Amino acid sequence: MHMADALISPAVGVGFWALSLGGIAYSAKKLKDNIEEKMIPIMGILGAFVFAAQMINFTIPATGSSGHLGGGMLLSIILGPYAGFVVMASILTVQALFFADGGLLALGCNIWNLGFYTSFIAYPLIYKPLIKHNKFVFLATLISAVIGLQLGAFSVVLQTYFSGISELPFKTFLLLMQPIHLLIGIVEGVVTYGIVKYVTMSKPEILEHSLGNYSGKVDGTFIKKIVIGFLILTIITGGILSWFASSNPDGLEWSIEKVYGKPELPEKEHTLTNILKSVQEKISIFPDYTFKKDESKDAEAGEEKYPNIDLGTTLSGVFGAFIVLSLTFLTGFILKTIKKKRPS
Amino acid sequence: MNFDREFFNLGYLDRLSYKDTIIHNIDARVKVIGAIAYIIAVLSFPKYAVIPLIPFFSFQIFSIIIGEIPISFIIKRIFVVSPFILFIAIFNPFFDRNTAFYLFNIPISYGILSFFSILIKFVLTVSIIIILISTTSFSGLCYAMRCFKVPEIFVNQLLFMYRYIFVLAEEAMRMVRAKELRSFNKKGLELKFYVKLAGNLLIRSLNRAERIYYAMLSRGYNGNMPYNKRKKLGFPDLLFILIILIMIYFFRFLEPVNSMGRFILRLIR
Amino acid sequence: MSHHIVKFENVTFIYPDGTSALKGISFTINHGESVGVVGANGSGKTTLLMHLNGYLLPTSGTIKIGDLILNKKTRIEIRKKVGVVFQNPDDQLFMPTVYEDVAFGPINMGLDEHSVDFKVRNALEIVGCYDLKNKPPHHLSGGQKRAVAIASVISMDPDILAMDEPSSNLDPKSRRALINLLKSFKHTKIIASHDLDMILDVCERCIVIKDGVVVADGPSNIILSDQKLLEENNLELPLILQRR
Incomplete structure (x- = not known):
């Protein structure tokens, strides 16, 4: 499930952008050191393939609903984790741009949720060890697809929760997301296994050529430094959070207090806003519009205090908005007529 | 079928992006920066902000007129991607029931406010991306990424x-x-x-x-x-980004809308 | 002018899966000649073309292009001499715009910006597609794609042009334009095709291969009017020679 711009706070968005870009940069470096030159067209074409394959829906047996391929696991199996991650990131980029699926700020979250866990956790830590002796291939594919998507879904819940835009309680959201993604993960695993098996049966040499030969091994230090660190952090905090959420209605607040030392979540975007605001106050050319009213609005950052909404302000706001929009219309049309008249 | 629709959309957007208008001719780097600044500005509004978001539609109106983008296409696209966001946002009115104010004696809760805030933010951010991609060729975007050291x-x-x-x-x-x-x-x-x-x-x-x-x-x-080879940014590109950033700043921090509305109201009275 | 000669001496090629595609092929093509290579599906035409610039190396036998004997070391040099136009232009046009695609070869040859621009312009003007330079390949028609694919090869100034089915999937008008274009080239040309009318029109010489061996080699107008020979090879008389 794609995270949307409107559900995340700028802090969460920027943070995951940084994480995902870091992942891409690291993978790119790894690829550059190891790959054959052939890899670039293969990666591009496989990206296009997954994209095309995602566009075809199929019916899920016994449920009557329809699904489509995600492709993360498939890409990791064929290309190895680094190239798989880079290709998945580019698929999500094209989706964000062309289908408005997700969003620009949420793209970092989406690359992380749908690319990272599959390529750097499920593939090297579950799939690879399980298929070592060419046994359990089906099981390996299934479990790693499920785990990859479960972690992704959990990550969506965390991002939503920490953004604080949605009022959906953490536990409710978790209970909504994880089971749905269990089903999606099983379907993904079955389909991925089916495709890989079909290809290896009808054209074994094709996959041998690309299968993990170029970038199959994940560097141990990378796992140690980033993956395991992050995994442990997520699982422990996440596990504690959800355990308390389920066993004790107030547990969530309690554990946040433990983690952050105060009952509210840190709201980074507000500090950012504050900095911008103080800069603004210093350079403002309209001293009349100080942030007195804005400050009262922002003071609500804590959960208890709500902003005071003054109907008079709202009315003038509606009026002003109307004027601004009409002005844009006018400017647009004027510019357009000027352009048309100009001989070109 | 779903497939045909997606495929059609892709081709359609691709063709739109090769038109020849003022906005199409602006350097891709400038447009990418503008779009990201816009999205961050919109999303940085507090969760109950509704009215202050509305002036941000001016960017859309402007680009739709100048960039010759069919508005029906944008609206359709927004509807197609809306289910997930609706599914999440619809919970806000149920979980956040404190009354914010009374509109003609009907209590309006904070949940309803944040619900509309999410929806407007959603429409704003989604449509700005559609506008970006339908006025910028994909190779232009990739060129911009290259310049940004991707x-x-x-x-x-x-x-x-x-x-x-x-x-x-x-x-x-x-x-x-x-x-x-x-x-x-x-x-x-x-x-x-x-x-x-x-x-x-x-x-x-x-x-x-x-x-x-x-x-x-x-x-x-x-x-x-x-x-x-890298091109230098021209004067129109710099002017464009300057105007965009000033407008975003203005709409985000100065809320000129309120004061302008107050001024007009006073005139009427 | 020995450096424009293509010489195959007893060339064999066996694919890794054991399929033997070429079973001892020998021929010599001289400077400026244009030669059609015809044969049924699976006769080895495409495999043969893939040897021309060293994508495949012969299992045994030698291939000489100009003064160079084809091997791992010389193939980079040979690729500058032999331009290959592929059957499917979509496989050949992989860059985001027509201009960048045609410039791909010259840039890789290490030319400076100015000469690259000159070569691209020249090549696109020869095939009549300069106006398309800023278009992405997926906006082009079939005929335009083919023309640009040819331009992307001639921008490298090859001595020898090799083409695989250049007239496939073209409408009659585009096909005619292509034939006229090919006739105007002074390069040594090697064209593999089922389109015998085109071969008759463009090539003065014709080589027939069957199951990886050369079964006939001679002037096109003689070979392509030999009904018995053609039918033995799953081919038929060019339409222009069929009397009704």
């Missing part, structure tokens, strides 16, 4: 991918059509057929990659993809 391998294979999405999607479409013709009234594609179809497409794609690699080699490919 890793080379990522950009190169992104370009490859985009180039062959059209080819492979057409191939996939032919396969789906052929399957549909033979399956008569059956609705949807069964899983096992899908697996075969996708497997086939995968084999063909890998074969194609092989041929492309051959074509690249025969034209002297040595592992580096050549690309265009």
